[in-house]
Amino acid sequence: NAGVMQNPRHLVRRRGQEARLRCSPMKGHSHVYWYRQLPEEGLKFMVYLQKENIIDESGMPKERFSAEFPKEGPSILRIQQVVRGDSAAYFCASSPKTGIDGYTFGSGTRLTVV
Amino acid sequence: QKEVEQNSGPLSVPEGAIASLNCTYSDRGSQSFFWYRQYSGKSPELIMSIYSNGDKEDGRFTAQLNKASQYVSLLIRDSQPSDSATYLCAFADSNYQLIWGAGTKLIIKP
Numbered sequence: 001n002a003g004v005m006q007n008p009r010h011l012v013r014r015r016g017q018e019a020r021l022r023c024s025p026m027k028g029h030s031h032v033y034w035y036r037q038l039p040e041e042g043l044k045f046m047v048y049l050q051k052e053n054i055i056d057e058s059g060m061p062k063e064r065f066s067a068e069f070p071k072e073g074p075s076i077l078r079i080q081q082v083v084r085g086d087s088a089a090y091f092c093a094s095s096p097k098t099g100i101d102g103y104t105f106g107s108g109t110r111l112t113v114v
Numbered sequence: 115q116k117e118v119e120q121n122s123g124p125l126s127v128p129e130g131a132i133a134s135l136n137c138t139y140s141d142r143g144s145q146s147f148f149w150y151r152q153y154s155g156k157s158p159e160l161i162m163s164i165y166s167n168g169d170k171e172d173g174r175f176t177a178q179l180n181k182a183s184q185y186v187s188l189l190i191r192d193s194q195p196s197d198s199a200t201y202l203c204a205f206a207d208s209n210y211q212l213i214w215g216a217g218t219k220l221i222i223k224p
Contacts, residue, residue, distance in 0.1 A: 033211075042216035043158070043202070056211065091157055098210035102148045105157040 002027065004094050004106035005074075012112045013082045021077040021109045025094030031055075032075045033093045033103060034067060043091070049075055082113045116141050118215035120203050126221045133190040135218050137203030140184070146206035147179055149188045152217065153199045162188060193222045 005024040013019050025032050034046040045059040049069035060067065064082075069075040079086055089110050093103035117140040127133040139147075146165055150158040162177040164170045164186065170177045176189040186205075190197055203215040 043214050045214070048211060095210075099206050099212050100146050100210050102146070102150075102160050102163055102204075102206075103212060105159070108157050 004029075004092055004104050006092050006106035006109050008109060009107060010110045010112070012114060014114055015083060016081050019079040019082050019086070019111055019113075021079075021090050021092075021111070022074045023077070023092030023094075023106055024074040025092075026104055029094035029096055029104070031095045031097070031099065032069050033095075033099075034075075034077050035091045035093065037089045037091060037108075046077070079111075082111075084113050087111055087113045116207055116213045118203055118205060118213055120215035120218050122216055123219040124221050125218055126223055127193050129193060129195060129222055129224050131193055133193045133197065133220055133222070135188040135190075135201050135203075135220065137186045137188075137215055138184055139186065139203075139205045139213070141205060141207055141213070142181075142184065143208055144205040146210075147177070147186045148204045148206075148212065149175075149177060149186075150202040150204065151199045152202060158202055190220075195222045195224055198222045 007022050032049045035043045037043050047060050047067045048056040052071050064080045066078045089108045091108045092106045095103045119138045149162040151161045152158045164177040164179045167179050174191045178187045198221050200217040200219045202217045204212040
């Protein structure tokens with residue numbers, strides 16, 4: 001029973017390029033959450049999605065960032081025109097119908113912008 | 115504003131002693147509370163969940179919940195160097211989204 005799968009594990013992008021981060025939730029989980037974490041800092045909520053719907057994007061920067069969770073395939077977090085400040089660990093988590101029993105996290109994607 | 119307060123630490127505990135981690139939360143309506151452990155460079159891992167007042171034990175870990183005081187704690191008995199990590203407290207709000215504390219860094223000294 002595979003857990004939450006994130007890829008790539010490490011991603012290096014030059015300033016101005018696009019970054020695409022992928023997340024496949026656990027089998028049977030229909031809710032996906034994206035978080036960003038800077039070194040030595042806490043988790044920062046970005047966005048909460050269900051299939052084909054964005055439920056809460058209150059943590060997403062207004063520009064350059066977008067997320068989707070299509071009917072088929074993984075959830076995608078997309079960062080356009082990356083800047084050095086986007087360098088961070090990006091974690092995806094999933095849950096069944098609700099988060100009442102907590103979330104399961106993927107291993108994360110470490111984005112480095114050079 | 116839904117909030118979770120944790121002492122950021124670091125909390126230093128001698129090996130073999132009891133480590134006590136504390137957390138307060140703002141949402142009186144919350145029913146679900148969680149402790150996650152995060153090793154440096156790794157993702158958070160759920161170690162304890164608690165839903166009712168009182169204590170819940172799992173091996174060396176005990177979670178304690180006091181809804182009247184809006185307080186949840188985690189006790190780690192016989193602390194080991196491998197317990198050194200950041201411990202994140204979270205609760206599920208009325209929409210079942212998790213609200214997170216900033217985490218407490220725990221250091222177990224051999």
